[in-house]
Amino acid sequence: MKSKFPQITTTIFSEMSQLAADYSAINLAQGFPNFAPDPVLLNCFEESLSAPIHQYALMPGNLKLREAIAELIFKTENIDLSPQENILITAGATEGIFCTIQALVSKGDEVLILDPSYDCYELPVILVGAEAKRIALNAYFLPDWDLIFNQVNSKTKLLIINTPHNPSGSVWSQTDMDQLLKLLSIHPQLLVLSDEVYAYIVFDKTHISARFNKILRERSIITSSFGKTYHVTGWKVGYLTAPKYLLDEIKKVHQFLVFSVNSPSQEAFSKYLPISNPEALGVFYKSKRDFFRSRLESSRFKLLPCDGTYFQVLDYSKISSLPDKDFCIWLVKEIGVAAVPLSAFYADKKDQKLIRLCFAKDETTLLKATEKLCKI
Numbered sequence: 001m002k003s004k005f006p007q008i009t010t011t012i013f014s015e016m017s018q019l020a021a022d023y024s025a026i027n028l029a030q031g032f033p034n035f036a037p038d039p040v041l042l043n044c045f046e047e048s049l050s051a052p053i054h055q056y057a058l059m060p061g062n063l064k065l066r067e068a069i070a071e072l073i074f075k076t077e078n079i080d081l082s083p084q085e086n087i088l089i090t091a092g093a094t095e096g097i098f099c100t101i102q103a104l105v106s107k108g109d110e111v112l113i114l115d116p117s118y119d120c121y122e123l124p125v126i127l128v129g130a131e132a133k134r135i136a137l138n139a140y141f142l143p144d145w146d147l148i149f150n151q152v153n154s155k156t157k158l159l160i161i162n163t164p165h166n167p168s169g170s171v172w173s174q175t176d177m178d179q180l181l182k183l184l185s186i187h188p189q190l191l192v193l194s195d196e197v198y199a200y201i202v203f204d205k206t207h208i209s210a211r212f213n214k215i216l217r218e219r220s221i222i223t224s225s226f227g228k229t230y231h232v233t234g235w236k237v238g239y240l241t242a243p244k245y246l247l248d249e250i251k252k253v254h255q256f257l258v259f260s261v262n263s264p265s266q267e268a269f270s271k272y273l274p275i276s277n278p279e280a281l282g283v284f285y286k287s288k289r290d291f292f293r294s295r296l297e298s299s300r301f302k303l304l305p306c307d308g309t310y311f312q313v314l315d316y317s318k319i320s321s322l323p324d325k326d327f328c329i330w331l332v333k334e335i336g337v338a339a340v341p342l343s344a345f346y347a348d349k350k351d352q353k354l355i356r357l358c359f360a361k362d363e364t365t366l367l368k369a370t371e372k373l374c375k376i
């Protein structure tokens with residue numbers, strides 16, 4: 001059968017993880033922690049199993065959980081959201097992104113994606129018959145506003161942004177947010193899908209959410225992931241916040257895609273959120289970043305800056321002239337460490353001799369991996 005989307009292949013994360021398994025390599029390719037979540041969260045989950053919550057949750061999500069999210073946002077951002085009108089529990093950020101694009105983008109529209117970009121944005125755009133326009137970020141992996149202003153036109157419906165940024169670890173500044181506001185003021189049809197799954201994983205800078213500005217908030221859908229914040233990527237629970245006029249449309253897709261998200265995890269998060277402190281996550285991952293970077297200082301890799309997320313980008317141009325994907329394959333087979341080539345995050349597969357490694361790992365793993373990388 002002729003594929004509907006020949007340009008979409010198995011994600012690089014699955015590909016590299018499989019290779020890591022085949023060669024018993026240390027997997028720093030895929031973005032997930034290899035340490036246990038907070039035992040308090042696990043207790044909440046266990047307790048939820050004996051509660052009468054085993055049937056479908058409410059379509060927009062467990063109300064106690066939506067209330068807990070609204071409280072957390074009020075506590076940390078001083079923004080008042082309605083649990084009923086502005087919050088939707090999704091099956092990970094991925095489902096939230098999918099529903100948003102299906103609901104708000106139509107055939108013939110354009111969607112701007114800033115490269116390098118996470119890989120789940122493009123397929124939903126293709127599915128609705130819209131055009132995914134990929135625009136490169138600048139050399140610091142921050143928006144090139146001249147380019148963006150040039151590319152946005154009356155057909156551009158959605159701009160997808162991601163800060164803190166996967167794969168580079170860059171973090172948008174207030175100036176970037178101001179430019180974004182200016183762009184919206186010129187293009188009244190334009191909406192923003194702001195992927196903020198690493199919102200709490202910032203180090204030397206401050207995360208500026210699209211929620212912070214009232215005008216921006218009225219035109220933005222913001223996606224979050226409990227998987228990233230609470231070290232439980234396999235639970236696949238996240239949430240969207242958006243103004244009612246947008247969320248009502250998104251709920252229509254969510255309703256017929258999954259209807260509702262698994263109820264025991266939602267119940268567990270509803271109990272855990274009020275006692276959790278996601279703001280401590282930055283400090284936690286900063287020490288991992290610093291440890292990982294200090295261990296690589298004596299290597300032949302050049303370390304690029306990392307202001308947020310749990311990814312470190314390395315430049316290997318002094319070590320090899322292989323294309324980045326081939327270098328990653330060599331790294332798994334010969335050195336025993338799996339990484340992801342940055343070209344996988346670009347539509348044009350631009351090879352800059354850069355690879356991404358995940359440092360959300362326990363100390364033993366980071367020690368072993370860096371020891372191997374320093375031997376090259």
Ligand SMILES: Cc1ncc(COP(=O)(O)O)c(C=O)c1O
Pocket residue numbers: 031091092093094095118162166195197224225226227228233236237238
């Ligand atoms: C930037 C970005 N957005 C979205 C996701 C998906 O999040 P989830 O696992 O909650 O679906 C990821 C996961 O790696 C990510 O890095």
